[in-house]
Amino acid sequence: MTDRPDRPTPPPGGAIDRLERLLLLLPRAQRKGGVTFDELERLLEVDRRTLRADLDLLTARASYLRAGDPADLQITIDAERVEIFSPGPFHRPPRLGAREALALVLGLRTRALVRGLADTPATHADALLARLEGVLATRALDDIQPLPVEDASARPVDGLLRDRALDAIAERRPVRLRYLKPGASDAEVRQLHPLTLVHAEGRWYLMGEAPDRPPPAVRSFRLDRILEIEIEDESKPFAYPDPFDPHDYLEPSRVFQAADPVEVTVDYSPKIARWIEERFEGVPLEGWGFRVTHPVADREWLVRHVLRYGGEAVAHSPGREWVIEALDHR
Known part of the structure; x- marks a missing residue:
């Protein structure tokens, strides 16, 4: 052994x-x-x-x-x-989203309060804080996305x-x-x-x-x-x-079971459409985001995928029924 x-x-x-x-x-x-x-x-x-x-x-x-x-x-x-x-x-540095920028602002402000910003000379961190606050001031609150729903x-x-x-x-x-x-x-x-x-x-x-x-x-x-x-x-x-x-x-980012896939259409809101377009092939929806037809061989994958985006992803039948059934059993 x-x-x-x-x-x-x-x-x-x-x-x-x-x-x-x-x-x-x-x-x-x-x-x-x-x-x-x-x-x-x-x-x-x-x-x-x-x-x-x-x-x-x-x-x-x-x-x-x-x-x-x-x-x-x-x-x-x-x-x-x-x-x-x-x-x-991995080919380029990630860009900060509004949510990450807001979290960084809160962290820098807390740091400044702890060490007493008024009593110390300006630092690179202070310059970064001012720059981030300036950027966030020009962004709509709708740009700050909610945290995704995780599989409990x-x-x-x-x-x-x-x-x-x-x-x-x-x-x-x-x-x-x-x-x-x-x-x-x-x-x-x-x-x-x-x-x-x-x-x-x-x-x-x-x-x-x-x-x-x-x-x-x-x-x-x-x-x-x-x-x-x-x-x-x-x-x-x-x-x-x-x-x-x-x-x-x-498939990219997915594990398929050895079974015949079922096609399920999912619509994604404009808030997340640009990221979905980078990962999946689909078609833009006039006035509302992006549509992808997924070959689904694992029903659990589809449920997790839709719930991850909260209300920003809407599944059509039969995926809609799968999500409702999964929520009823939680």
């Missing part, structure tokens, strides 16, 4: 070291086909667990991406390589659980999962040949083949809904399916 640590290993170095590693990792992982862990280990002189921790930090800071939407970040990790998809946010069912992901999933992927070992389906009170046991770990829509998913179903039987499980992962060490390593490309089951 392979020895595994009882807890995630803390990464070496401080914040500056991690930032330097991410600056070197990101452009390589964004190439088509990504980058191998062997190449990253040689380049950065750290082990694979440190690289995993760095990638996890990246997902935790995804809200700093352009438009502040963590769903723009997608990470795919298999036994040998990591690939990152992002529609451009989401649970924090156990780092040790994620490491165990990645160990099983690297060793190509079958696993048994205790998985809690949405709305269920009892967990069910699933068998899986884990193939890749995917970060999309702000969450981690474990993707693999179900050995008890006829191929292709690719399934994905939200990692925060997995209660336990048991690696079957005594079993022989499973054969990697050929051909298998995780991108066949992925």
Whole structure:
């Protein structure tokens, strides 16, 4: 049996070291086909667990991406390589929205009160405060968007659980999962040949083949809904399916289940339309925002997606009924 640590290993170095590693990792992982862990280990002189921790930090800071939407970040990790998809946010500094600017103004004002602004000479922070207040004074209050509605069912992901999933992927070992389906009170046991770990829509998913179903039987499980992962060490390593490309089951920022998608139309208000246009293909609506027709194979994805934007996203049938049903059960 392979020895595994009882807890995630803390990464070496401080914040500056991690930032330097991410600056070197990101452009390589964004190439088509990504980058191998062997190449990253040689380049950065750290082990694979440190690289995993760095990638996890990246997902935790995804809200700093352009438009502040963590769903723009997608990470795919298999036994040998990591690939990152992002529609451009890492290529230029993010612009502050009105909400971020207002929060920064409040923070700077608090800082000034604490240290006594009147008794100290002007600083760069004071100049920035004056500039931000001038910009906000010219903006309408409607430009300050409400905070998105988050999925209350989401649970924090156990780092040790994620490491165990990645160990099983690297060793190509079958696993048994205790998985809690949405709305269920009892967990069910699933068998899986884990193939890749995917970060999309702000969450981690474990993707693999179900050995008890006829191929292709690719399934994905939200990692925060997995209660336990048991690696079957005594079993022989499973054969990697050929051909298998995780991108066949992925869309930018989304994980598709292996099912026939249903087309659902969603209208987005002018407040968020410009950001939606950067992520999805659609058509502008005369006088009201932007319209996108989504191929939906996972009803839960559509519900989370619409609720994230509160009243700024309106789903047409059957998506409207899905959202109403989900709200009735919360």
